[in-house]
Amino acid sequence: MMVEAGSEGSVFVAMRKAATALGYKVPSSTVGAALPADKVRLEKLTPVMFIAGGALPIWRGKELIGAIAASGAHGEGPIGTQDEACAKAGLERIAARIM
Secondary structure, eight states, X not given: OOOOTXXXXXXXXXXXXXXXXXXXSSOHHXXXXXXXXXXXXXXXXXXXXXXXXXXXXXXXXXXEEEEEEOOOOOOSSSTTHHHHHHHHHHHHHHXXXXX
């Protein structure tokens, strides 16, 4: 993991986004919109989760093996949009090693 000076808060948020992707087994960006209408999902929410976009689950076939997350990217759009693009790029970069 690379961490720039002064970005400790982003690391903290990225870890919580990853916890969300792991807990719900979907990208963290999809969780926030579904929570108000889905009591089952709402009950799974824990204090260590952050529901903004930026994390993706990592699958090996049908097995969930982890999550990748980013935080602190700047850009327009909903919070986490650029972070999720960064996480996706990272996942694509390591995809061959996961199989």
